[in-house]
Amino acid sequence: MSAAVYEERLERMWQSRPGVLGWVMTTDHKRIGLLYFWTTLVLFAAGGAEALLIRTQLIQPNQHLVGPATYDELFTMHGVTMIFFFIIPMTTGAFGNYLLPLMIGARDMAFPRLNALSYWIFLGSGLFIYTSLFLGMAPNAGWFDYVPLASRQFDPGHAIDFYCLGIIFNGLASTLTAGNFIVTILKLRAPGMSFNRMPLFCFAFLAASWGLLFALPSLSADTIFLFLDRNIGTHFFDVAKGGSTLLWQHLFWIFGHPEVYILIVPAFGIATEIIPAFTQRRVVAFPLVAVAELLVVFIGFGVWAHHMFATGMPTVTVIFFAAATAAVVIPSTIQVFAWCMTFITGNAQFKTPLLFIAGFIFMFVAGGLTGIMFLAVPFDQQVTDTYFVIAHFHYIIFGAAVFPIFGGMYFWFPKVTGKLYFELPGQISFWIIFLGTNLLFFPMHLVGLAGMPRRNYTYPAGLGWGADNLAETIGSYITTVGILLLLGNLVVSYFRGPPAGADPWHGATLEWTIPSPPPEYNFAVIPKVSSAYANWDVEDREEDRRRLAEGVMVLDEGHEQPVSSPVDGWFAEIAEMPHDSLWPIVLAVALSVVFVLLLLHLWMGTAFALAGVMLALLGWHGEEPEETDA
Amino acid sequence: MLLAGCGGRQDTLDPHSHQAGDIANLFWVMMAVSFGGLALVTGLLVFAWVRRRRRGIGGDTEGPHPGERTGWFVVVGMGVVFPLTVIVALFIVSDWAIVNITQAPAASSTAMTVEAVGHEWYWSFKYPGTKAVTADELHIPVDTRVNLVATTADVIHSFWVPELNRKIDTIPGQQNRILLYANQTGVYRGQCAEYCGLQHAHMGMLVFAQPEAEFRKWLKREAAPAAAPTTALERRGERLFLDGACSSCHAIRGTSAKGYVGPDLTHLGSRTTLAGLTIPNTPSYLARWITAPQHFKPGNQMPDLNLPPAQVGALVAYLESLK
Numbered sequence A: 001m002s003a004a005v006y007e008e009r010l011e012r013m014w015q016s017r018p019g020v021l022g023w024v025m026t027t028d029h030k031r032i033g034l035l036y037f038w039t040t041l042v043l044f045a046a047g048g049a050e051a052l053l054i055r056t057q058l059i060q061p062n063q064h065l066v067g068p069a070t071y072d073e074l075f076t077m078h079g080v081t082m083i084f085f086f087i088i089p090m091t092t093g094a095f096g097n098y099l100l101p102l103m104i105g106a107r108d109m110a111f112p113r114l115n116a117l118s119y120w121i122f123l124g125s126g127l128f129i130y131t132s133l134f135l136g137m138a139p140n141a142g143w144f145d146y147v148p149l150a151s152r153q154f155d156p157g158h159a160i161d162f163y164c165l166g167i168i169f170n171g172l173a174s175t176l177t178a179g180n181f182i183v184t185i186l187k188l189r190a191p192g193m194s195f196n197r198m199p200l201f202c203f204a205f206l207a208a209s210w211g212l213l214f215a216l217p218s219l220s221a222d223t224i225f226l227f228l229d230r231n232i233g234t235h236f237f238d239v240a241k242g243g244s245t246l247l248w249q250h251l252f253w254i255f256g257h258p259e260v261y262i263l264i265v266p267a268f269g270i271a272t273e274i275i276p277a278f279t280q281r282r283v284v285a286f287p288l289v290a291v292a293e294l295l296v297v298f299i300g301f302g303v304w305a306h307h308m309f310a311t312g313m314p315t316v317t318v319i320f321f322a323a324a325t326a327a328v329v330i331p332s333t334i335q336v337f338a339w340c341m342t343f344i345t346g347n348a349q350f351k352t353p354l355l356f357i358a359g360f361i362f363m364f365v366a367g368g369l370t371g372i373m374f375l376a377v378p379f380d381q382q383v384t385d386t387y388f389v390i391a392h393f394h395y396i397i398f399g400a401a402v403f404p405i406f407g408g409m410y411f412w413f414p415k416v417t418g419k420l421y422f423e424l425p426g427q428i429s430f431w432i433i434f435l436g437t438n439l440l441f442f443p444m445h446l447v448g449l450a451g452m453p454r455r456n457y458t459y460p461a462g463l464g465w466g467a468d469n470l471a472e473t474i475g476s477y478i479t480t481v482g483i484l485l486l487l488g489n490l491v492v493s494y495f496r497g498p499p500a501g502a503d504p505w506h507g508a509t510l511e512w513t514i515p516s517p518p519p520e521y522n523f524a525v526i527p528k529v530s531s532a533y534a535n536w537d538v539e540d541r542e543e544d545r546r547r548l549a550e551g552v553m554v555l556d557e558g559h560e561q562p563v564s565s566p567v568d569g570w571f572a573e574i575a576e577m578p579h580d581s582l583w584p585i586v587l588a589v590a591l592s593v594v595f596v597l598l599l600l601h602l603w604m605g606t607a608f609a610l611a612g613v614m615l616a617l618l619g620w621h622g623e624e625p626e627e628t629d630a
Numbered sequence B: 001m002l003l004a005g006c007g008g009r010q011d012t013l014d015p016h017s018h019q020a021g022d023i024a025n026l027f028w029v030m031m032a033v034s035f036g037g038l039a040l041v042t043g044l045l046v047f048a049w050v051r052r053r054r055r056g057i058g059g060d061t062e063g064p065h066p067g068e069r070t071g072w073f074v075v076v077g078m079g080v081v082f083p084l085t086v087i088v089a090l091f092i093v094s095d096w097a098i099v100n101i102t103q104a105p106a107a108s109s110t111a112m113t114v115e116a117v118g119h120e121w122y123w124s125f126k127y128p129g130t131k132a133v134t135a136d137e138l139h140i141p142v143d144t145r146v147n148l149v150a151t152t153a154d155v156i157h158s159f160w161v162p163e164l165n166r167k168i169d170t171i172p173g174q175q176n177r178i179l180l181y182a183n184q185t186g187v188y189r190g191q192c193a194e195y196c197g198l199q200h201a202h203m204g205m206l207v208f209a210q211p212e213a214e215f216r217k218w219l220k221r222e223a224a225p226a227a228a229p230t231t232a233l234e235r236r237g238e239r240l241f242l243d244g245a246c247s248s249c250h251a252i253r254g255t256s257a258k259g260y261v262g263p264d265l266t267h268l269g270s271r272t273t274l275a276g277l278t279i280p281n282t283p284s285y286l287a288r289w290i291t292a293p294q295h296f297k298p299g300n301q302m303p304d305l306n307l308p309p310a311q312v313g314a315l316v317a318y319l320e321s322l323k
Helices: A003-014 A018-024 A029-057 A068-103 A112-134 A157-185 A200-231 A243-280 A286-298 A315-327 A331-343 A350-372 A377-383 A388-419 A423-449 A466-496 A539-548 A585-598 A601-623 A626-627 B018-050 B068-102 B213-224 B232-243 B283-291 B309-320
Strands: A561-564 A570-576 B112-117 B123-125 B134-136 B138-141 B147-154 B155-160 B168-169 B176-180 B185-193 B204-210
Touching: A003 A539, A018 A029, A018 B232, A029 A068, A029 A112, A029 A466, A029 A561, A068 A112, A068 A157, A068 A388, A157 A585, A200 A286, A200 B309, A243 A286, A243 A331, A243 A388, A243 B176, A286 A331, A286 B068, A315 A331, A315 A377, A315 B068, A315 B168, A315 B176, A331 A350, A331 B018, A331 B068, A350 A388, A350 A423, A350 B018, A350 B147, A377 B018, A377 B068, A388 B068, A539 B309, A585 A601, A626 B204, B018 B068, B068 B155, B112 B138, B112 B155, B112 B168, B134 B138, B134 B213, B138 B213, B147 B155, B147 B168, B155 B283, B176 B283, B232 B309
Parallel strands: B112 B147, B138 B204
Antiparallel strands: A561 A570, B112 B123, B123 B134, B147 B176, B155 B168, B185 B204
16 A cells, blocks of 8 residues: 555544534544634733733823722733633643644644543633623732632622632643643653653653642642632631631742743743754753753742742741742753753754744843842842832743743744745734833833832822833833734734745654644654654654555554653554544533532532533543444 | 822832842842843844854854754853852842841840731831820831831731831731831831732831931820810811711720721821822811712722711811821
């Protein structure tokens, strides 16, 4: 048989149902990735609109665009949206889902239905929390939601219950995704891809997934405690009854600081793919960078209390956490200089994706340097809760997480759509966003040092804060224009762009070995891998073509996927992957009902809905044997 | 138009104490080093851009990993050794030296103690050993180490006067302390720094650093009960205050008003600002405040009472007489 015959067989075997049902029932990681992408993009627009309202309110002293109640909802929802509903689902959900299997030579995630369930739960939690905004009872105690401000006494009504349940609900999706990624990376790598031959992108997502898996339980426990305090009458955080308000902060930041690294490490992963492609150079000091990606997340678990230096902890405790914070600097600087040296020792071509990565390095270093300042305890305690901190973490989160996301959008656009984007508007969009964000965030350092605290819906004139705030607001408008140009460019390119071919950048990793957009089975033949830059190993790719012609490692007897040993990547067995299914969405709907009923305090109803969840799980598992027969 | 700032600034880089001065100097040094670091990395990127059409440091002759050895040297040298040195130095200066200079004073090592209590949304200040209680405006003697004890009546607030020292949160069930010191007489502005609800933005405070004698005089007067009203209008105001809604939330020492929801008004007339520095304390602003507190500070605990103007006038006359 010839290669075309095998490809046709695989095509028949793996194709989705046509139309909407194909999307609803899909277990294809690429479709799920795209669903994540569009959903998070909508939520990014919502979070961005909230940010623009905040900035417009603060354009000058004593403005009245929104009142204090609305303002509190806006900044809370902005934080919650950008962290839980944009960056995590965009990096792990969209980029990770679409690209991880492609980079390791797999045909899907390890648990495709679980993957679909993650998405539907994520969508459910997004709808759930945004319902609160339309009902006028959006969470309003900040994304950090400190008690006792968030307790029933000071925040009656449903706002904080929406927060607690929405966060727990969303955390389910992230936990499932994280577990799925870990197993996928450890077990589904193409035979031959031992750990040292794994792309840095995968190291980053492995690190972020472990981070999510260990950080989220702390947040879930915290929000469950708060929900119980508010609705059942427990006293976890009630000082009068022997509880502790600082318990909330500790549990929150045990999640919250690793969270920061969970946000940016996948972006590091994106950077470490774009840099080799546009410098045509393997990343300098590869093993150090791989270890640094893992170390950043690991050390990130030991620094949480640096968010709490002003809470009156003993000096010894404070200094311990300052030292831990210092330790996290080293893996970060290792990566920065490895990236820079790859730029220099390679043949850097500053196309749009690489421009975004250069901008990302600049922003990350700027934000990192102000981060180092926070290990100076007295200075931290001077500027914490001011705009200086906002400047710092927006340089990190916008600069170091969102810039690579934008760069990645351009970089993988040809792979996903099969079209090339337009280069000149792409570069212009970079410069507008780069200048806009610096105008938006740099003056925040100044106004913070001049004493402006965070989370104020207005500020008095005469304290010298007006000019900086005006500049910031103008910067936010410029940034918006740049982002719209970026998205517009991609939309126009989708319809009018020239065809891209399989590998427009001479990219380094396996996704560039297959057609654009990738076929539903991803790889017609399970690729041979002998380095982390597989697409540059010309002989291996010729071997793939030989194998395909001879029908070796094509695995076309069903939904087949080779499973490898976790460390060395030895071929272990062939797994039969599940087909598409309605059960993930059914289960997610049943779970949504559970959370809505919990919100309404309908405990009996909740019990019935949980029974529904169990039934859906039964159905999910009941179908399995029938499928292997088919 | 609301009053501009109500006097005083709160600029961390305009310190008026040794403590805030050390922190500001620390910042300037860190900033200089940071700009150096940022310039270094930017320089590397620009260098890559300048050489963008050449391949590698040694060109293609070095095979698939051109300049890998140089790269490792830079990564280990600039990425490990150099930052480690800088951070250890920073750590010793800030977290060993300056942290001790600026931290809460040892028990009974200070000449005096002041209690700051955060409320939604104002500060009350007490002077242990005297009966003095005031709101939003803290007086301290200049060149004197003051032990400030920060607590809360409700949620978490944060006591922060940037030009004097770092901030300290008020945590329910905890007594946090901070050293307060001013090396120059003057008025220093501060503000609640921890988000505490609707009117977090209007929870300012002023610290008046006065010469010792002037401070003692102020404290003596502040500790005394309110003076009896002298004019007929003031007497009418007092009666309205004590019989009406006011006294259920506010205290005026020396009268039957013993409310504790709102600030103590015993010497309201001697204060320069109202409502957490939202407006200046003038008869006309006070009248407008009593008429429509929700206009100035929406969501605050004081309801719009809709009193007729004549009653408001009497109340203002009485309250402003409480010097």
